[in-house]
Amino acid sequence: MSRVPIEAGYFTVPDDPTVAPRLLGSRCASCGEAFFPRRQVCARCLHDGCDDVELGPRGRLWTWTYVHVPLFAKKDAKVAAYGVGQVDLPEGPRVQALLLGGPDDFQIGMEMILDFETLRTDEDGNDVVIIRFSPLEAGAALAEEGEERP
Amino acid sequence: MRIDGAAVAGIGMVRFGRYPDRPAAHLARDAGLRALRDAGITLADVDEAFIGYIQPAAMIGIKAMKELGLTGLPVTHIENASATGLVAFREAAWAVASGRAEIAMALAFDKMTDMARNAPSRGAGHDQLDSTILPAAYFALWAQRRMNDYGTRPEHFAAIAAKNWNQGALNTLSHRQPDHTVTAEEVLASQLVAEPLTAMMACPADDGAACAIVPAPSGCAAISPTAGWCARWPRRCSPRSIRRATPSWARWWGRRP
Numbered sequence: 017m018s019r020v021p022i023e024a025g026y027f028t029v030p031d032d033p034t035v036a037p038r039l040l041g042s043r044c045a046s047c048g049e050a051f052f053p054r055r056q057v058c059a060r061c062l063h064d065g066c067d068d069v070e071l072g073p074r075g076r077l078w079t080w081t082y083v084h085v086p087l088f089a090k091k092d093a094k095v096a097a098y099g100v101g102q103v104d105l106p107e108g109p110r111v112q113a114l115l116l117g118g119p120d121d122f123q124i125g126m127e128m129i130l131d132f133e134t135l136r137t138d139e140d141g142n143d144v145v146i147i148r149f150s151p152l153e154a155g156a157a158l159a160e161e162g163e164e165r166p
Numbered sequence: 167m168r169i170d171g172a173a174v175a176g177i178g179m180v181r182f183g184r185y186p187d188r189p190a191a192h193l194a195r196d197a198g199l200r201a202l203r204d205a206g207i208t209l210a211d212v213d214e215a216f217i218g219y220i221q222p223a224a225m226i227g228i229k230a231m232k233e234l235g236l237t238g239l240p241v242t243h244i245e246n247a248s249a250t251g252l253v254a255f256r257e258a259a260w261a262v263a264s265g266r267a268e269i270a271m272a273l274a275f276d277k278m279t280d281m282a283r284n285a286p287s288r289g290a291g292h293d294q295l296d297s298t299i300l301p302a303a304y305f306a307l308w309a310q311r312r313m314n315d316y317g318t319r320p321e322h323f324a325a326i327a328a329k330n331w332n333q334g335a336l337n338t339l340s341h342r343q344p345d346h347t348v349t350a351e352e353v354l355a356s357q358l359v360a361e362p363l364t365a366m367m368a369c370p371a372d373d374g375a376a377c378a379i380v381p382a383p384s385g386c387a388a389i390s391p392t393a394g395w396c397a398r399w400p401r402r403c404s405p406r407s408i409r410r411a412t413p414s415w416a417r418w419w420g421r422r423p
Contacts, residue, residue, distance in 0.1 A: 026295055079314070081306035081360040100303060100360075112307075113295070119361050124314045146295065 020142045022135060026053055027147050028070065029132075036073035036130045036158040037147055041109060042066035050107040073130035073160055075103035075149070078110055082119035103128050103149050116150040127152040129160070172259035173383045175269075176205025182276075182341035182374030190219070190226070190277040190373075195233035197375035198273050202234070205379040209235040212379070213267035218244045218254030218274030221281065230273065248301070250274060251376065258380040268382055275375035302368045306360035313362065320362040324350040327367040341372050 019029050027037045041052040046063035052071055057064050080101035099115030099122060114133050115122060128149040135144045150158075178200025180193050194217070202208060217227030227243035246253040251274030258270035312318045331348035334340040348366070356366040 023295060079307045079311040081303050081310055081363075083300070083303045083306075083360045084358045085300060085302075085360070100307070102307060124311070 018142050019132070019134075019145045020138065022144055022146045027130075029145065030161070032161075034158060035161045037132060038070040038130070039072045039105070039109075039111065039147070041069050041071040041107070043069045043107075050105075050109055052105070052109040052111055069107075071105050071107050071109065072111075073158075074152070075105040075111065075128050077115075077122060077124055077126050077128050077149070077151075078102045078104045079124060080115060080122040082122075101128075101149060114146065114148040116148055121151060129158065131158040171383045172262045172380050174378050175381050176201045176203070176207070176379040177377065178202070178204055179339045179376040180275075180374050181339040182370075182372050184279050185373045186279050188373070190275055190280070190375075191230045191233050193277070193373060193375040194230035194273055194275045194377075197275065197377040198230075198234050198271070201271070201273075201377035201379050205381075207269065207379065209239070210237050212237070212239055212269050212271045214258070214261050215239055215241045215271040215273060216244055216254040216257045216261070217241060218246075218250040218252075218272070220245055220247065220250045220276070230275070244274075255378060255380070258378065262380055262382040265382075270380045271377065272380060273375070273377040275373075277373050278371040279373055281371075300360070302363055303360035306363045309362055320354060321350060323362065323367055324353040324364075327353045327364075331366070339374075341370050341374070 019033075021027060021029055025040060027039050029037060039052050040054055041050055042054045043050050044058035044061060044063050044066050046065075047058060047061040049058055049060040050069065050071060051059065051066065054068065055066055058066055078101075080099060082097060082099050084097045099117055099119070100112065101115045101122065102110050102112045104110050113130075115128075116131065116133070129152050131148055131150050132145040133148040135146055138144050178197045180197045180200075185193065202212075215227070215231055217230055219226050219230075222245060225243075227241045231239075231241045242257065244250060244254045244257060251272075254274045255272040258272035261267040261270040309318070309323060313320075328348045328350045331342060331344055331353070334342055335344050335348075353364060353366040356364040358364055359368055
């Protein structure tokens, strides 16, 4: 059984299930500013031509909430409630994503690492996955490529 | 270009609530008719109309205005998220302030009962990643950060919400008509939507419409000598002009639809 992203072009899905995904971003070839998601023209210096780079998987939690009323009556999520946060990557971008954990598990400034949430199984039997951040201290399931599991 | 300012000569509103069986254009029509009557004019007197509606429905502005008549006036559909109605009003004010129109109309309506029914589960592209939360949860993200940076507590948000509930109750056309003075404790104790925001801190999903007749100040007295207020614009409102405005708004609030 393999994993497929909910939308192509936003994050990697490593073959090794113990390796954390990375975000598919851009870096301006002129001023060096990093972006997620990918873009053609730099939002800082308007240089036309950003290079493709991979960002993450680590970052710091800038803010969070825990959603008790899912978007428009649970059309998407099978879970009753879930965490959402914005994480500052060391490269610059602030990324919003689902969070793993309950309302008592999050603290602004804590270190996070990317992993996956499985949303559903598609018609070919693949797991459809979306990115999620997990608190690193809580013993994240995934680690950066080539790194010991925490 | 001479910036002359803008005034409000008449207003009309449909009480906000849930009207699953009433088309949006009919809600708009009723608010528009009330505003025209309030100003003592007809649609023939209106030079330009700005229609605020958040859904990207093609021609919705024209369809709503056809309910009020066919005079050939220019109609512009405005969509600007939560600020849609506000921006329709701003554009009407600019239209008369610039001298382009003598009387403009700002007419905005909501049909959130339709939105909830028809909402796609997710958008496309990056929305596939981001559309995991309600608008209230976006504000919850800001609230959490504010609590971290400035020491704001949920009690503060609750006190603001309670104040708004009690102020809204003074308007007989608002959706929520609490039968008692709402307390901050009650707001805090309501269902948690997204930490730290509760259901009573969020606005209701509902239907309704509101309209304002916006003439140039020079024409305001001619249209409606008893009209609510004529504010010079874009100068800031002085506390004196706000005080002067209060009695007429209060009178209008007291009127039944």
